[in-house]
Structures are given as structure tokens and as C-alpha cells.
Amino acid sequence: MMDFISMLKNRRSVYSLDKTLPVAENAVADFVRVAVQYVPDAFNMKSQRVVLVMGARHEEFWNAVYDEMVKFTGGRFSRGKIDSFAAAYGTVLYFYDTAAVEETRRAYPGYAENFHDWVMQSNAMLQFAIWVGFADMNIGANLQHYNPVIDNMVREMFELPDAWILVAQMPFGGIAAEPSPRPDTDMAGRVKVVG
Numbered sequence: 548m549m550d551f552i553s554m555l556k557n558r559r560s561v562y563s564l565d566k567t568l569p570v571a572e573n574a575v576a577d578f579v580r581v582a583v584q585y586v587p588d589a590f591n592m593k594s595q596r597v598v599l600v601m602g603a604r605h606e607e608f609w610n611a612v613y614d615e616m617v618k619f620t621g622g623r624f625s626r627g628k629i630d631s632f633a634a635a636y637g638t639v640l641y642f643y644d645t646a647a648v649e650e651t652r653r654a655y656p657g658y659a660e661n662f663h664d665w666v667m668q669s670n671a672m673l674q675f676a677i678w679v680g681f682a683d684m685n686i687g688a689n690l691q692h693y694n695p696v697i698d699n700m701v702r703e704m705f706e707l708p709d710a711w712i713l714v715a716q717m718p719f720g721g722i723a724a725e726p727s728p729r730p731d732t733d734m735a736g737r738v739k740v741v742g
Contacts, residue, residue, distance in 0.1 A: 558679045559726045561687030564635035567721030569685045572601060575719075578680055579639065586673040589665035590658075592651040594643045595673050596711050601637035609633035609718075611704060612697050619696045632691065636720030639677060639688075640701065643670055646710040670714050678717065687722035690715055 568575065579599055588594055600608050613629040632638070643666045652659045674690060681688045694701075694713040701713055 554683050558682040560689040563724035564687050564720035565723040566636050582676045586676050588669040590651050592647050594647040594666050596642040596644050598640040605637045606633050615697045615700050632718040635718040639717040641714045642711040688717050688719040
């Protein structure tokens, strides 16, 4: 249990990333596959999808995000933050597949109104599992949400089906600078124990 608690504490939003990885690229891909396979999904619908973007495509992706955001803001968008993400080794793009969700809704119509919440919960668990795993491998990461502004661009760039809905983007890479120490937070009122 202490190992897991240490892993939780070690997970941070790391914004100073570089293109070095402390593990082999295929170890990252293998780990992401395992996470997608084993993170739970309501009714075992297997709705989660991931695109793991590395190499030149990673930089191409973030340059395209910048272009989309410039169009969206009418030219009032700073390049600095995007450049910091492009400086990373790669990006995990998180999606859910509406086709898988609809198929499960048809099979369980009594629960149909709950599936969107359950899909988002599963996607959040997947993001967290990968983030904690990356931290355990000494890979820095942070989580971004440029969707829905970039949705169409992402579908076109990676030739994805319309049924895949983008949820989040996670740049990852070597830790170029450690984040500031995490302050302790007041836990009063955040956990209630009854018995």
C-alpha cells in the first residue's frame, strides 16, 4: 500500500518537459496499451480510445493546435504555452467512442441517461492511471483541454472516425525542471468517515 501511496504523491503537473525519456519509447506504448485494456469501463463497454503521438507528428500536432487557437481567438493567443507542450517527447490524446457507448445504451436502455457520466468517469480513470504510471517511470506530464476547438483538426490530422470524441491532451516527456513543492491542503470537511 505504501508503494501506491508514494506513486499517488509522486504524480504532479510537470510543465517543464523535454524530449528525453528515461525509458524506451516502446515501454511507453506498451504501458498505455495495458492501461487502456485494464482501466474499468461501465458495463465493460470498452469506450476508451487513445492516440499516442510522438516524434515529428507530436510537434506537428502542437503547431496545429496553435493555429486553431489563433483562429478561435482572432489572433490573441500566446505561443509560449504551446511551445512548452511541443518541447515534450509526445502527447497522449484521450477519446471516447460514441459508437461503443450507443451500442451499450441499446443493450441497457434503462440506464441510457447515465452512460455519458460513466464514460467520462472511465476516461478520467484512464487519464489518472496513465499519469500515475508515467510518474512512476519518472516521465513528466500535464493535462490540457483545448477541445472542442481542436476537435475537427485532430480528426483530420490523425484520420479518426467522427464517433471518437476528444476529451483531453497529455503532453509527456523528460522532466527538465522539477515542479514547485506541493503545498499541504486542509482536509477538514473533505472526507467524512462514518461507521
